[in-house]
Amino acid sequence: MKHCGNMLLVKAIHGCLYTGLLFSTITLACPDYQDLPFFKAANGSRLDKAELLKRYYTVEPSEEATQAPSTWPGSTLPYCFENDNTKTLLKDLVEDGWKRWQTSGVDYNIHMGEYNNCPAPVNGNVTKGIGYLLIQANTDGRLLTTIGTQFYSEGNGAFMLFDPNPDLAMGDAVANMAHEIGHAWGFYHEQQRPYFWNKVQYAQATGPTNQINFVCTNLADYVDKAGTPNGDSNDVCHSEATAKSRGFSALEYLPMKMSFTAELELADFDWKSIMLYGSTIGGKVVNGVRANVYTRGHDGAVNPHNTSPSQLDVDRFNAMYTKKAKYKNPCLINHGCNPKYASYMNLKVKCKKKLS
Ligand SMILES: [Zn+2]
Numbered sequence: 498m499k500h501c502g503n504m505l506l507v508k509a510i511h512g513c514l515y516t517g518l519l520f521s522t523i524t525l526a527c528p529d530y531q532d533l534p535f536f537k538a539a540n541g542s543r544l545d546k547a548e549l550l551k552r553y554y555t556v557e558p559s560e561e562a563t564q565a566p567s568t569w570p571g572s573t574l575p576y577c578f579e580n581d582n583t584k585t586l587l588k589d590l591v592e593d594g595w596k597r598w599q600t601s602g603v604d605y606n607i608h609m610g611e612y613n614n615c616p617a618p619v620n621g622n623v624t625k626g627i628g629y630l631l632i633q634a635n636t637d638g639r640l641l642t643t644i645g646t647q648f649y650s651e652g653n654g655a656f657m658l659f660d661p662n663p664d665l666a667m668g669d670a671v672a673n674m675a676h677e678i679g680h681a682w683g684f685y686h687e688q689q690r691p692y693f694w695n696k697v698q699y700a701q702a703t704g705p706t707n708q709i710n711f712v713c714t715n716l717a718d719y720v721d722k723a724g725t726p727n728g729d730s731n732d733v734c735h736s737e738a739t740a741k742s743r744g745f746s747a748l749e750y751l752p753m754k755m756s757f758t759a760e761l762e763l764a765d766f767d768w769k770s771i772m773l774y775g776s777t778i779g780g781k782v783v784n785g786v787r788a789n790v791y792t793r794g795h796d797g798a799v800n801p802h803n804t805s806p807s808q809l810d811v812d813r814f815n816a817m818y819t820k821k822a823k824y825k826n827p828c829l830i831n832h833g834c835n836p837k838y839a840s841y842m843n844l845k846v847k848c849k850k851k852l853s
Pocket residue numbers: 676677680686
C-alpha cells in the first residue's frame with residue numbers, strides 16, 4: 498500500500514466503503530493475528546473453560562434455537578435496521594459499540610454485522626423475525642434489548658430499542674450501545690445475579706449477604722411507581738417480579754433467578770463489568786445531581802460507570818461463543834481487528850470531507 502500514490506489511495510479507500518472484500522484482496526494482506534489484542538484475552542485467561550462458562554450471568558450456549566434465550570449460532574449476530582432513518586441514526590453507534598468489545602479483546606472470529614439477509618420492509622419498516630436482531634430507534638429514553646436469541650414464533654424475534662441521546666444512562670451513547678450489545682449477545686446484568694443478594698431479604702436471591710447497599714427510594718420513578726412497600730422480600734423494592742408487575746425500574750437491579758442460566762455460586766463479582774450498573778443508573782435528580790441508587794457493600798464506595806467491557810466480560814464472551822463463525826472475518830481494513838483500522842478511519846473522514 499505504501500507504494501500507492503496519494504490519489505490512488507484515496508480512490509481505493511473510497512471504493513472500500515462499498516466493497517471491502519475487493520479492496521482487501523487487491524491491496525491488503527491479512528495481519529499476523531498473534532499480534533492482535535484479541536488473542537491476548539483468549540490466551541491470557543487464568544480460568545479454564547468450564548469455570549468461565551459458569552462464572553458470569555449469561556445464557557447457556559447452544560447452536561440450536563431453544564425455548565430459553567441462548568447464544569447466536571455460528572458465533573455470528575446478524576442485525577437489520579427497522580428502516581433507513583434508523584440506520585442513519587444508529588449505524589455508526591452500533592459499529593462503534595461493537596468495536597469497543599473487539600478492541601477489549603473479543604475474538605476476531607466472533608462477528609456481528611449486516612449480512613444482506615434482512616427481509617424486505619412492510620409499509621416502510623423491516624419487522625421482527627427469526628435469525629436476526631431488529632434495531633429500532635426511539636427518542637423517549639428507552640434502551641432495551643432482548644437477551645441472546647431463542648426459538649421465536651412467526652413474526653417475533655430479537656430486538657434492540659435504542660435512544661442515541663448521549664445524556665442517557667452512562668452519559669456516553671457508545672458505552673450505552675456496548676452495554677445493549679452485551680445483552681444482544683446473551684449477557685444479563687451482573688447486579689441481577691441471585692448470589693449477589695441476601696436470600697432472606699430479597700425474593701429469588703441465593704446469596705448470604707448483599708454485595709450492594711441498594712437504596713430503592715433513590716430510583717427516579719420511586720414516587721410514581723413504588724406505592725407503599727412494606728419492607729418484606731416480596732415487595733416492590735425486594736422482588737423483581739413485583740417491580741416488573743408495576744413497571745417499576747427496580748426490576749433492572751433486583752435478583753432474577755432463571756433455571757436455564759449458569760451462575761457459579763461463590764464466584765467473585767466483577768465490579769468492572771460493562772453489564773454492571775454504575776451507582777447512579779436510574780437515580781432521581783436532586784438539585785441537578787443524580788442520586789446514588791447503591792454503594793458497594795465491601796467498601797461503601799460508589800461504583801463508576803463501566804464504559805468498556807472488562808477483561809472478565811471478554812473472557813466470558815470468548816468462552817461462550819465457539820470460533821466456528823459462519824461468516825469468517827478475514828480482518829479487513831474496515832474491521833476493528835485490523836491494525837490499520839485507525840488509519841483507515843482517518844482517511845475515511847478525510848475522504849468524506851473532500852467529497853462534501
Ligand atoms: Zn442493561
